[in-house]
Amino acid sequence: MSSAQVCFVGGGPGAADLLTVRATRLLAEADVVLYPGTYLDPEVLAHCSPDAELVDTQDLDLDAMVVVMVAAVAAGRSVVRLTSGDPSLYSALTEQTRRLDLAGVPWSVTPGVPAYAAAAARIGSELTVPLVAQSVVLTRTQARSTAMPDTETLAAFAATRATLVLHLAITRVRELMDEIVGEYGADCPVVVVHRASQPGELTLRGTVGTIADLVDSARLRQAAVILVGRALARDGGESYLYDAARDRSAKR
Known part of the structure; x- marks a missing residue:
């Protein structure tokens, strides 16, 4: 320095x-x-x-x-x-x-590598898949923590059906999945990564309907990121940017 x-x-x-x-x-x-x-x-x-x-x-x-x-x-x-x-x-x-x-x-x-990026890398997933999800919502929930702004409810974010990244939320996972199941569906993929990149790292793969039981069985209480969304299934469309039919002579 x-x-x-x-x-x-x-x-x-x-x-x-x-x-x-x-x-x-x-x-x-x-x-x-x-x-x-x-x-x-x-x-x-x-x-x-x-x-x-x-x-x-x-x-x-x-x-x-x-x-x-x-x-x-x-x-x-x-x-x-x-x-x-x-x-x-x-x-x-x-x-x-x-x-x-x-x-x-x-x-x-x-800057540093955010935990959600390390979690996505660990499971080999892109969070923005063409025709499936082109937005990522990074948010948290309120328990023993600072109050959330009134406009930033989980229900409002879930209505977008974007890929959700939930921080500081692992102790309330069952309640949160119940809150978003109407928008995402019980079969929507969910991944929880505990201590991504560290010794003791643990990855749980489930759905909106099953992930709470997996978290309870693993007894996770902190240092976990929750990823929710159809993009995690790795299905979807293909990017126009790399489409062979795109005219690459035109100025961007």
């Missing part, structure tokens, strides 16, 4: 070899690394300097984390705030950067 600042770095889905080249460089250069111990494979921290101060954030509230970051930068130390997946999704980036701005602390963001 060129100067003392906070770098928010996407740690990817957890595997040490699924970080970007830039992420590994920033980790190697950082004086202080804050990391989510609940979600990352400990081998990710092997990219850090042996002299770095490592701070597990799983027992810290937001203000306590910011205190550590601000103090480190004030002391001329470079900081990496490692997030699980990609900082653009459910990372509390907005809250943290608001506080850093008030403290006059410079910061930057480095």
Whole structure:
């Protein structure tokens, strides 16, 4: 790092070899690394300097984390705030950067591989299949968490019949499947990937009608992504972009 600042770095889905080249460089250069111990494979921290101060954030509230970051930068130390997946999704980036701005602390963001992409890769599925689904809805549900906006109900998203990616929802899977079965049908494919790319990874394949029983049998309670949609069946049309009949002489 060129100067003392906070770098928010996407740690990817957890595997040490699924970080970007830039992420590994920033980790190697950082004086202080804050990391989510609940979600990352400990081998990710092997990219850090042996002299770095490592701070597990799983027992810290937001203000306590910011205190550590601000103090480190004030002391001329470079900081990496490692997030699980990609900082653009459910990372509390907005809250943290608001506080850093008030403290006059410079910061930057480095993207990472999101968990849903790792889950889709594990099962070899494209989430946007021609004539089946051309949109992906990334959402979560409310349990012991921040309230969802009134306009972002699961029923409203299900009405699109797009591919659904449900985060932070594994403890409510039966209730959620009951909520969407009218739009997707009981036979619609569902895949749950627990700890994608990490040791202990588990993949469950079922349908809207059967996945809850599979999750209960596996006793999954956290760190799982739920994928729902007909695109997972790998059936459908073919892309116009690669159609042999398309006129490739025309300007795009």
